[in-house]
Structures are given as C-alpha cells and as structure tokens.
C-alpha cells in the first residue's frame with residue numbers, strides 16, 4: 001500500500017537523441033540504482049523508493065509540463081530529478097514554490113550555481129567551470145602567462161569564460177585576446193593570428209570545434225609554437241568525423257595535423273580506480289557491464305562505444321543513491337519528532353529544510369567517484385587531462401582542485417620536442 005512508498009519525480013531526456021549524446025542512458029541508470037536501493041533493507045527500513053518519470057526531450061517547455069504533471073497528480077513527490085541545463089534551469093527555478101529539492105544529473109551550465117535563483121538545487125553533474133582551475137594549473141605548470149580565448153557565443157561558454165577570466169586575473173595570467181563567434185569562426189581565428197595568440201583555450205560544442213580546427217589548419221595556427229586547450233567530452237575521434245556531412249573543407253589528414261598535440265580537460269564521471277563504491281559494492285566496471293546489459297535491450301545506443309557513448313550514466317545512478325542516503329538521514333531526524341517523510345507536503349517547509357540539509361551533507365564514494373556538493377549545490381569532481389599524441393588521446397593525469405593536487409604521468413609530447421614558450425620574456429613577435 002502507499003503508506004510504505006516514498007515517491008520522487010524524474011524528468012529525463014529520451015526522445016530527440018536524449019539532448020546530448022548519452023542523455024538516453026540516464027533513465028536506465030537511475031532505475032538500476034532504484035533496484036539496488038530497494039534491495040537494501042537497512043537504507044529506508046519499511047519503505048520503498050518509487051520513481052515517477054517522463055521525457056523532457058531536453059526541452060525546457062516540455063520539461064516544465066512534465067514537472068507540472070508530476071506535482072499536480074497524486075501521489076505527492078518528495079523531490080525531483082532532472083537532466084539538461086535548460087530543463088534544470090526551468091524546473092529548479094520553479095520547484096522552490098513546492099518546497100521541492102531538485103537534483104540534476106545532467107546539467108553543466110555555470111548559471112545554475114546560484115542559490116538566489118535556485119535555492120533547492122543540487123547536481124551530481126559538475127559545472128562547466130570545473131575545467132578552469134585545471135586549465136590554470138596547466139598554464140602555471142608550463143609557464144604560460146599570456147593566453148588567448150576562443151569561444152562559441154553560447155550561454156554555457158560565456159559564463160565559463162567569465163569564471164576563467166576571473167581565475168586568470170588571480171593567477172596573474174594575462175588574457176591577450178578573447179574572440180567569440182556564433183557559428184563561423186573564420187574572423188575570430190584570423191584575429192587570434194593577428195594578436196599572435198599561441199596558447200589558446202577553445203570553448204565550443206563539437207560541431208563548431210570541427211569548423212575551428214579546419215580554420216586553424218588553413219590559417220596555420222597549429223604546430224610547435226601553439227598549444228590548444230579543447231573540451232575533453234567530445235567523441236574520441238571527433239576531429240576526423242562528419243567532415244562531409246558538415247561540409248568541413250579540410251581532409252581528415254589536415255584535421256589530424258591541426259589537432260596533433262592539443263590538450264583537453266574534462267570532469268571525471270566514472271570512478272577511475274577499482275575501488276568498490278561505499279554503497280552498492282560495485283566498481284565502475286561492474287556498473288558499466290550491468291548498464292550495457294540494460295541498454296542493449298532498451299535503446300539503439302547499444303552500438304555506441306562505451307563509456308564515451310554515455311558518460312553521464314554514473315551521475316544519474318549516483319543521484320538516486322544521494323536521494324536514498326539523504327532520505328535515510330532525514331527519516332532518523334524526523335523519527336525523533338514522531339514524524340516520517342510521509343508527513344511531507346508541498347507547503348511543509350520544515351521537512352523540506354530537513355531534506356535540504358541532509359542532501360547538503362552528502363558524502364559517499366559512488367560509481368562516478370566521490371559524491372559531495374559545494375554550498376551552491378555544485379558537484380565537487382576531479383578532472384582528467386589528455387593530449388592528442390600521434391592522432392589519439394593519451395591520459396596525462398588528473399587534477400583534484402579541492403586538494404590542489406595534480407597527478408601527472410609525464411607523458412606529454414610537444415611538436416618540436418620542447419614546451420612552447422609564452423611568458424613575459426617572449427611577449428610576441430620578436
């Protein structure tokens with residue numbers, strides 16, 4: 001009967017390619033976690049966790065109507081899960097009116113790190129700004145104190161660049177120029193050349209990245225005097241794919257030449273070591289195999305390569321565990337006042353505050369690595385650094401921003417055999 005069921009709402013990107021490549025794997029991953037949580041007798045004793053969900057197609061309007069139906073139909077929900085930055089922004093901005101915590105497993109927009117607009121938001125997906133301390137760390141490691149920025153004019157990159165500029169100022173790194181483009185990068189790349197940019201941080205989606213790379217080839221902004229930072233969550237051989245379909249007028253060979261040696265940064269979403277998670281006693285490898293099993297039956301993404309095909313799945317899995325652990329904490333707090341979570345209503349602020357503070361103190365080892373939130377509800381995550389060496393990505397190391405600890409493999413290779421110089425002693429064309 002309903003008395004022993006705790007209901008939560010979920011909004012997932014399914015149709016329309018799941019919003020971003022891999023979005024479709026989030027709902028199956030969340031359901032795996034529900035299975036594991038409900039198989040535990042010690043987590044929510046006497047209760048089952050039930051997820052009521054629908055498809056947002058990664059569209060904010062559809063996401064809002066899904067939220068409306070979840071909230072205005074019985075049974076009452078205790079919390080909402082959501083993906084996609086656009087959907088999360090809409091849902092998290094409204095959810096406070098029903099005292100609902102919103103837990104986002106697929107939202108990278110820096111704009112979401114704002115307790116004024118989103119007082120009840122938490123996310124297991126790190127903000128795109130998580131790359132920035134890593135970029136600075138690498139600039140300091142290689143002595144690059146004069147850098148340039150090239151970005152696509154999209155909200156997520158605009159706010160990421162603002163954060164990067166602020167951090168560069170603190171670190172004493174000069175931004176010699178910041179160029180942006182809507183979809184055609186030709187002029188922006190030409191301006192980089194005119195300003196003699198050598199170390200360039202590139203922020204754009206993967207289709208724009210291919211256009212940039214071809215332009216970089218054409219204008220010769222690559223080779224031993226240049227270092228490009230690209231985003232690391234594109235498909236592995238992104239710079240050789242879709243050239244015809246996207247009418248990129250460079251050959252795969254030219255794209256490879258321009259891409260050789262570039263660095264990438266990305267947030268780690270799969271726990272790297274073989275440790276078992278503290279809660280589901282699974283390694284990320286075990287999780288991957290279990291999820292492949294489910295996906296091969298469910299969606300046509302079975303043919304996608306793993307885990308690139310769906311790197312965010314661990315974030316959805318760990319989001320459900322975060323909910324179960326937070327409810328466990330809240331239950332024991334409420335029990336002292338003779339209450340349970342079944343007493344929650346959309347107008348009951350004190351129980352909502354208990355759920356919030358339990359979520360706020362989340363700390364466990366999940367499939368996606370250590371799960372903990374900042375005071376803004378942001379996921380605290382490690383980042384991974386790679387470099388294209390002889391046409392494929394090589395892992396150079398990891399950075400733990402919290403501990404300011406860079407684990408370095410010393411595998412980096414520079415065209416021309418030495419680190420490209422870009423500091424005050426060599427300001428520009430001599």
Ligand SMILES: CC1(C)CO[C@@H](CC(=O)O)CN1
Nearest residue numbers: 020084085106107108109233
């Ligand atoms: C790393 C990426 C691809 C960034 O965008 C996220 C989707 C979003 O922010 O809307 C999903 N994960």
